[in-house]
Amino acid sequence: MKKSTKKALRELLETVKSNLNNPDNPYINQLMPEVGTFETEDKDVDDCGNWGFRKSYITVREDDALKEAQDELLNGLGQVFFDDFLFETEIRNKLSDFMRMVCKELIKC
DSSP, rough: HHHHHHHHHHHHHHHHHHHTTTTTTTHHHOOOOOEEEEEEEEEEETTTTEEEEEEEEEEEHHHHHHHHHHHHHSSSSSGGHHHHHHHSSSSSHHHHHHHHHHHHHHHOO
């Protein structure tokens, strides 16, 4: 692989990584759950066997929300946004540059 192709690949990978780890990226942001502490009620049984509800709290941290959004984009229902994530952001230009370099190398083979 030529030096220029390797450089284009590195730039592409850096751009993809940057976008995947950016909570402000519109595709990641749309898939991120809300961050904060939330009250929930869980169905529970006491020592006497009586059913009732117990309040508990769930804390969602930003890094956990980001991981969930990344997973949703790549594996979940958010996959429908994956093409847009690649081709409607600055990733598109880096992807085109890389593929242009690959094609130039293929022509010379």
